[in-house]
Amino acid sequence: MNIIVCIKQVPGTTNVKVDPVTGVLIRDGVQAKMNPYDLYALEAGLQLKEKTAGKVTVISMGPPAALAVLKEAIYMGADEGILISDRKFGGADVLATAYTISQAIRTIDKVDLVLTGKQTTDGDTGQVGAETAEFLNIPHFGYVTRIKVKEGQLEFVSNLDNSIMKANITLPCLLCMDGEINTPRLPSYRRKVKYRDCEKQIRIISFSDMKDQNESKYGLKGSATQVEKIFQPEKKTERLVLEGTREQLAKDLFKVLKERKFI
Amino acid sequence: MALKINHNLVNEQVARELIDICPFAAIEYHNNKLSINAACKNCRICVKKGPAGVIEEVKEEAKTIDKSQWQHIVVYADIEENNVHPITYELLGKARELAQVTSQEVQVLAIGHNLTQSANKILHYGADKVFVYEHKELAHFDVERYTNVFEDFIRQNQPSAIIFGATNTSRSLAPRVAARFKAGLTADCTALEMKENTDLVQIRPAFGGNIMAQIINPHHRPQLCTVRYKVFKAPEKSAAVTGKLINCPVKEEWLDSKVEILDIVNKKQEADIFDRENIIAIGRGIKSQADIDLVYQLAELLNASVGCTRPVIEAGLLDYRHQIGSSGKTVKPKLIITFGVSGAVQFTTGMKDAEYIIAVNNDPAAPIFDLAHFALLGDIYEVIPELIRIIKEEKLNV
Numbered sequence: 001m002n003i004i005v006c007i008k009q010v011p012g013t014t015n016v017k018v019d020p021v022t023g024v025l026i027r028d029g030v031q032a033k034m035n036p037y038d039l040y041a042l043e044a045g046l047q048l049k050e051k052t053a054g055k056v057t058v059i060s061m062g063p064p065a066a067l068a069v070l071k072e073a074i075y076m077g078a079d080e081g082i083l084i085s086d087r088k089f090g091g092a093d094v095l096a097t098a099y100t101i102s103q104a105i106r107t108i109d110k111v112d113l114v115l116t117g118k119q120t121t122d123g124d125t126g127q128v129g130a131e132t133a134e135f136l137n138i139p140h141f142g143y144v145t146r147i148k149v150k151e152g153q154l155e156f157v158s159n160l161d162n163s164i165m166k167a168n169i170t171l172p173c174l175l176c177m178d179g180e181i182n183t184p185r186l187p188s189y190r191r192k193v194k195y196r197d198c199e200k201q202i203r204i205i206s207f208s209d210m211k212d213q214n215e216s217k218y219g220l221k222g223s224a225t226q227v228e229k230i231f232q233p234e235k236k237t238e239r240l241v242l243e244g245t246r247e248q249l250a251k252d253l254f255k256v257l258k259e260r261k262f263i
Numbered sequence: 264m265a266l267k268i269n270h271n272l273v274n275e276q277v278a279r280e281l282i283d284i285c286p287f288a289a290i291e292y293h294n295n296k297l298s299i300n301a302a303c304k305n306c307r308i309c310v311k312k313g314p315a316g317v318i319e320e321v322k323e324e325a326k327t328i329d330k331s332q333w334q335h336i337v338v339y340a341d342i343e344e345n346n347v348h349p350i351t352y353e354l355l356g357k358a359r360e361l362a363q364v365t366s367q368e369v370q371v372l373a374i375g376h377n378l379t380q381s382a383n384k385i386l387h388y389g390a391d392k393v394f395v396y397e398h399k400e401l402a403h404f405d406v407e408r409y410t411n412v413f414e415d416f417i418r419q420n421q422p423s424a425i426i427f428g429a430t431n432t433s434r435s436l437a438p439r440v441a442a443r444f445k446a447g448l449t450a451d452c453t454a455l456e457m458k459e460n461t462d463l464v465q466i467r468p469a470f471g472g473n474i475m476a477q478i479i480n481p482h483h484r485p486q487l488c489t490v491r492y493k494v495f496k497a498p499e500k501s502a503a504v505t506g507k508l509i510n511c512p513v514k515e516e517w518l519d520s521k522v523e524i525l526d527i528v529n530k531k532q533e534a535d536i537f538d539r540e541n542i543i544a545i546g547r548g549i550k551s552q553a554d555i556d557l558v559y560q561l562a563e564l565l566n567a568s569v570g571c572t573r574p575v576i577e578a579g580l581l582d583y584r585h586q587i588g589s590s591g592k593t594v595k596p597k598l599i600i601t602f603g604v605s606g607a608v609q610f611t612t613g614m615k616d617a618e619y620i621i622a623v624n625n626d627p628a629a630p631i632f633d634l635a636h637f638a639l640l641g642d643i644y645e646v647i648p649e650l651i652r653i654i655k656e657e658k659l660n661v
Contacts, residue, residue, distance in 0.1 A: 036577065063289065063302035090289065090303035094448055095441065121573070124468070124589055124609065125450035127438040130406075134442035139407055139521040142435045155525070160404070161431045162343055166526040173521065176435075180583055220265060220305050224447030224483035227476050230306065230469065233608055233633075241638040249641040250649030253621070254657075256637055260619060262541060262565060262598050263654060 001054035001149070004105055004114045005045040006129070007038040007073060009066040010122040034069040037117030039184035041177040044147060045115045046077045046185070052149055054112075055079045059104055061089065061097060067202065074198045075187030081202035082108075088207045091220030094123075098131030100218055103210045105136060113154070114174040118143060126176075133174035140174040141167070145181045265321050266299060266310065272317045273297045281313050326482055330423070330461050333484035336362050337422040339437075340373040340385060340393075341430050343404070347381045350428035352497035354490060355388045357455055358426060359498070364457040368392060370422065374412050376402035379508075386504045388497070393506065394420070398513040403524055404432045410439040411517035417444060419511075422485050424463045426455070429489040441487045447480040448487040451589055453494055453612050463488065468589060468608040475608065493593045536584045541567035541598040544587055544614065547574045548603015548624065548643050555580055557647055558602065564654045570594065572610045588613035602643045606631025 012031045042058065049056045058073040060066050061084040070081035084104045092100060105111060114136070119126035126142075133140030143159040150168065158165045159178050169175075195201055207218065216222060242252050257263045278292035289302035290309065299318075309318045336358045341348035351371075358369045368391040373382050375397065382393045396412045413436070417425075425440075427433040429451055441448035449465040453475075456464040462479045463486045469476030480486045543562045549555065549571075562569050570587040571580070587594055588610040599617040604610060606622070606629055614620070615634055622635035625642050632638040639646065 061301070063300040065288070065302070085301050087299055087301060087303070090299065090301045091305035094438070094450075095445060098438075098442060119590060121590075125448075126434055127441075127448055127450055130435050130438035131442040131448075134410070134439045140435070140439075141406070141522065143431050159431065160343075160527075161348070162530055164528045164530060165524060166528075168523040168525060170521040224445065224480050225449060225465075225478050226481055227304075227306065227469070228464070228479050229477045230474050231477070233475055233611065233630075241632065241640060243640045246641065246645035246649050249623075249639050249646050250653055253623070253637075253639060253646065253650055254653045256621065257565070257598075260598070262619075263657070 001048060001052040001112045002108075002110050003045045003048060003054055003056045004108065004111055005038070005042045005056060005058050005073070005078065006101060006114065006116045006132070007042060007058050007060050007069055008035045008120050008122075009033070009060065009062050009069045010035045010120055032065065032068065034072055035117055035120045035122075037119055037121070037177075037179050039117075040179055040181050041115040041117045042073055042076060042078065043182045043184040044177050045113075047182070048113070048147060048149065049077075049079075057082060057108060059084065059101065061085070061092075061101055061104070064204075067204075070202050071195075071198050072187055074195055074201050075191045076185055077188070077191070079201070081198065083202060083204045084206075085204055086206035086218075088215060089219045091223065092218065093223035093225045094125055094127045094131060095224050096218055096220075096222035098128050099135055099222060100210075101128065102132045102135035103212055104205060105132070106211055107205065107209060112171045114138075114172070116174065116176045118176050118178055129174060129176040136172075136174065138172050138174055139169055140176065141169060142176040143178045144175045145178045147175065266303070266305070266307070267319045267321045268297055268299070269317055269319060270297065272314070277314045277317055281309055281317065284313050285309055328482055328484055330484065333421050333423040333461070335368040335370050335420070335422050337370045337372055337420075337425045337485075338390070339425060339427045339433060340371050340381070341428045341433060342373060342375050342378065342381050343432070345375075345377060345381055347384055348428060348430060348492075349497060350430065350490075350492045351385065352388045352500075353493070353495040354426050354428060355385070355390060356498040357490070357495045359389050361424070361455060361457040361463070365459065365461050367423065367461075370394065370420070372396075372413070372416050372425075374401055374409050382508050383504075386506045386508070387500045387502070389501065389506075391506045392509055394509050394511055396511050396513050398518065400518045400520075401513065403527065404436075405520050405522055405524075406435045406439055407520050407522070408518050409436050410443060412513065413440045414443055415514075415517070416511070417485060423461050424486045424488075427487070427489045429491040433489060437487055437489055444485065445483070446485050446487055447478075447483050448489075449478050450489050451612075452488045452490050455488070455490070462486070468612055491589075491593055493595060537568045537570065537592065537594050537596070539566050539568040540596060541565055542570050542587075542594055542596040542600075542614070542617070543567045544570040544572070544599055544601045544604055544610075545575055545581075546572040546601065546604030546610070549575060549580065552580065554644075557651070561647055561651050561654075564651065564658075565598075565600075567598070567600070568596075570599075570614075572604055572607070601631055601635075602647065604631050605629045606634060
């Protein structure tokens with residue numbers, strides 16, 4: 001089975017602020033990491049690969065620095081990696097991102113299954129997987145907790161809002177995996193030593209590799225949404241700040257709880 | 264709009280300034296050449312705050328669309344097993360507010376089987392029209408079939424905006440519909456406004472940080488967005504009905520599906536984690552299982568449920584059902600006390616509407632203090648045990 005797993009590099013921290021004076025975003029210099037939800041999708045892909053003697057290709061869209069997460073995936077057990085990287089893809093919203101990823105997947109022969117995580121921890125939209133499936137014109141399902149291989153199709157379990165559904169889906173298809181469905185393996189030291197820079201395993205593709213050469217479908221130009229402005233969330237005006245010794249603080253807290261009849 | 268670098272103005276110092284100013288590490292300087300890489304999010308801070316004129320915004324001719332051809336606001340009715348999800352009513356209330364700005368209709372799209380009762384109920388919440396697509400093959404959610412039906416609805420009616428509740432099913436449906444129409448889709452909006460020119464202003468937390476983004480679709484229709492449950496308030500049910508039901512034919516060719524349902528089991532009514540009046544929420548400041556035990560002791564004394572931020576889940580200290588925020592639950596308790604929570608917007612969007620917010624943190628710059636009614640600058644490891652002691656003592660004395 002030829003399996004593609006989509007992964008993304010996300011900031012290692014969510015601590016981003018707007019400088020009140022300059023209006024500039026301040027991001028802590030904490031290291032970037034693989035989106036935690038993608039680890040479950042990758043683990044699910046690797047398990048299927050082992051059962052079906054298949055192949056796992058990880059793909060990621062991002063700047064050259066995103067190579068790091070592709071390498072991590074190779075060390076975990078993926079066979080190949082593809083980085084989709086081009087200045088022309090910058091500023092992409094969900095629509096343009098999904099279209100670009102679908103075009104990249106179309107450069108791969110005979111794809112049976114595409115797996116994604118349920119959302120990223122930076123964009124937090126959870127929409128790119130489903131849009132990618134639509135652009136690939138293949139069926140998809142979300143919040144998948146289990147996959148079983150059957151002849152020519154997969155049996156899966158999905159976590160709907162009020163129910164759990166078991167169903168068959170034909171291949172090729174795309175499944176967005178739910179979180180916490182397995183225990184993602186750690187990168188193997190042996191693979192790390194063996195593949196190191198992953199020069200043979202990872203290739204970078206850019207706009208010129210895509211079949212659809214219409215630039216207006218990628219990046220900022222291919223995006224429907226536009227960020228009009230960014231701003232800091234509003235602050236409450238009336239508030240009481242207290243400092244003091246531990247006894248005093250606990251006493252003050254107790255007093256407030258009592259006054260407001262929470263105790 | 265795109266960014267253009269004026270290379271004649273670039274030198275090492277200018278490059279350094281620009282690299283420092285870019286929050287996404289999207290600017291690079293190699294071999295005396297400045298370039299912008301794929302990490303660019305087009306926030307345009309380099310244009311506005313960088314050295315003047317080095318990076319410029321070049322306006323490109325945007326394809327324009329005739330917005331007057333796209334009218335009215337649609338709420339997608341979330342119906343499972345003939346139960347209308349209450350988020351549908353919440354969205355109807357907001358849609359009515361938005362529709363008033365541009366004198367448009369509030370419409371509802373309902374897809375399923377045996378929908379009469381549900382559709383009639385929806386009319387009592389202020390819909391002008393409820394479009395009903397019924398077929399036995401639509402009884403259960405099937406993303407391909409539902410997308411095909413949705414496509415027909417959009418082609419027939421050309422709606423300006425479509426609002427979905429962010430339920431698991433709609434999170435599958437909305438992106439497929441958006442991609443089919445090459446339309447914009449904004450997830451988990453926390454506020455919506457309407458412009459005179461029918462542009463829907465969508466506000467949501469962005470860039471994985473403590474920042475809100477205001478998003479529009481200047482050249483695309485329809486405009487799609489999702490909103491989470493309990494973000495907006497449902498209107499009162501009205502006795503009078505002025506709207507009407509419109510039955511729409513379903514074509515067999517839309518019903519092809521590559522998914523075959525084998526079994527659907529209703530979830531056991533999982534005990535609601537947040538079933539108490541109050542909530543104690545913990546963040547990164549809590550480090551160990553022993554701390555958790557202490558928090559539970561206090562929660563017991565205050566009749567509070569225990570919630571947390573994402574890092575606590577990632578550290579394996581509580582399970583995911585306890586998570587509050589944009590990837591967890593939205594809560595509106597009478598009282599919420601946060602301990603060791605810094606207050607990233609991903610968390611605060613899930614609890615900011617609590618009636619009373621008390622925050623305890625030892626970092627005076629923690630953004631949670633901006634939200635709190637009562638802020639305690641102190642060490643949670645000192646405050647929690649002391650508070651437990653005082654409450655216990657008080658209870659003994661009663």
